[in-house]
Amino acid sequence: MDIPAAAARHVMFLNWRDTRNPHGGGSEVYVEKIAEELIRRGYRATLFCAAHSEGAAEEATAAGLRVLRRGGRHTVYLHAALAYLLGIIGFGPLSRRRGGRPDVLVDVGNGLPFLSPLWCRRPVIALVHHVHREQWPVVLTPRLARIGWWIESWLAPRVYRGCRYVTVSAATRDELAVLGIDPERVTIVHNGTPEMAPAAPVARTPEPSLVVVGRLVPHKRVEMALDAVAALSPQFSGLSLVVAGQGWWEDELRAYAENLGIADRVRFAGFVSDEEKRVVMSEAWLALTPSLKEGWGLTIVEAGAVGTPNIAFRGAGGVEESLVDGRTGLLAEDHADFIAKVQLLLADDALRTEMGSAARAHADRFTWPSAGEKFAALVEQPRVVPALRTPGPRTHLVP
Numbered sequence: 001m002d003i004p005a006a007a008a009r010h011v012m013f014l015n016w017r018d019t020r021n022p023h024g025g026g027s028e029v030y031v032e033k034i035a036e037e038l039i040r041r042g043y044r045a046t047l048f049c050a051a052h053s054e055g056a057a058e059e060a061t062a063a064g065l066r067v068l069r070r071g072g073r074h075t076v077y078l079h080a081a082l083a084y085l086l087g088i089i090g091f092g093p094l095s096r097r098r099g100g101r102p103d104v105l106v107d108v109g110n111g112l113p114f115l116s117p118l119w120c121r122r123p124v125i126a127l128v129h130h131v132h133r134e135q136w137p138v139v140l141t142p143r144l145a146r147i148g149w150w151i152e153s154w155l156a157p158r159v160y161r162g163c164r165y166v167t168v169s170a171a172t173r174d175e176l177a178v179l180g181i182d183p184e185r186v187t188i189v190h191n192g193t194p195e196m197a198p199a200a201p202v203a204r205t206p207e208p209s210l211v212v213v214g215r216l217v218p219h220k221r222v223e224m225a226l227d228a229v230a231a232l233s234p235q236f237s238g239l240s241l242v243v244a245g246q247g248w249w250e251d252e253l254r255a256y257a258e259n260l261g262i263a264d265r266v267r268f269a270g271f272v273s274d275e276e277k278r279v280v281m282s283e284a285w286l287a288l289t290p291s292l293k294e295g296w297g298l299t300i301v302e303a304g305a306v307g308t309p310n311i312a313f314r315g316a317g318g319v320e321e322s323l324v325d326g327r328t329g330l331l332a333e334d335h336a337d338f339i340a341k342v343q344l345l346l347a348d349d350a351l352r353t354e355m356g357s358a359a360r361a362h363a364d365r366f367t368w369p370s371a372g373e374k375f376a377a378l379v380e381q382p383r384v385v386p387a388l389r390t391p392g393p394r395t396h397l398v399p
């Protein structure tokens with residue numbers, strides 16, 4: 001199939017959320033940053049995502065990126081297929097134009113992919129941030145978790161057998177290989193690190209302080225940060241924690257802090273703007289990422305960009321690349337070790353400062369223009385010869 005020159009080429013991203021969605025996170029930032037980089041290189045880009053009630057119009061354009069919001073969390077997949085099959089850019093009174101089929105689709109699989117090769121005759125690039133094996137049982141009932149995992153681990157590799165894959169870390173590429181996806185079909189395109197310098201100089205808090213930035217959902221395990229505050233408060237009398245982000249698990253976390261007796265030490269900041277995020281990350285002595293799994297760990301390099309080292313968990317996906325253990329932060333083995341490592345870095349000013357400097361240098365290695373260049377090369381050659389390796393034993397594929 002002939003693909004037009006970049007100046008006329010239209011790339012459509014299918015993602016269940018956008019950055020204005022209250023449940024949006026690092027995946028949404030990645031998609032929109034990559035889209036912006038493609039636009040800078042002469043491409044046209046559209047993001048098709050679910051509608052939401054946060055004052056977001058069903059159709060909008062910002063920085064050249066057209067955003068179409070249709071359906072909800074579960075129906076956006078059907079709306080995307082209909083939009084393509086009917087040749088309509090969008091539904092509703094704002095857009096009744098035909099001929100809107102894109103030249104290349106980027107199908108973002110956040111656990112459940114759009115399965116676009118079943119209904120799309122254009123080249124498809126499958127974008128997978130991480131494999132959700134551990135997360136299905138955390139967010140769904142056992143029966144639904146098994147269905148979700150079956151879609152991700154068995155159905156999707158077969159539907160996308162003729163597609164190139166993009167992921168954000170070597171850890172995810174290795175996980176995809178277990179599902180039967182040849183690593184030669186998978187290109188790693190790391191996240192870039194945004195500009196993180198606050199508008200005005202920001203000093204560290206005078207007393208020990210921690211920060212967690214991200215969605216407030218169970219698999220982010222913010223409870224472990226709260227446990228660290230409770231355990232270490234006797235040693236660090238002024239210890240405090242800022243939890244920046246929003247999500248449906250917030251009430252549970254507030255109740256957990258109350259039960260631990262540390263509610264006065266924890267500030268739930270809610271959604272924060274980019275500038276507010278820069279400030280809270282710059283003020284904190286340490287950033288914590290207790291998440292069960294991350295494709296990359298964008299907030300780790302964001303904190304590193306302002307010289308704030310991070311503590312996360314070994315085996316949590318891409319965090320072992322966004323964080324260099326022993327240099328830019330520390331990786332914990334378990335819950336007790338997590339608290340012990342927080343204690344170590346809070347008590348050792350010299351080590352914390354040294355790691356902060358190394359974290360800043362590490363974050364500087366990753367740029368969005370570089371990521372955009374690699375992604376544009378894939379858009380130029382989006383097709384591969386169909387190939388599917390035999391997955392490992394089925395026992396490895398059950399959550």
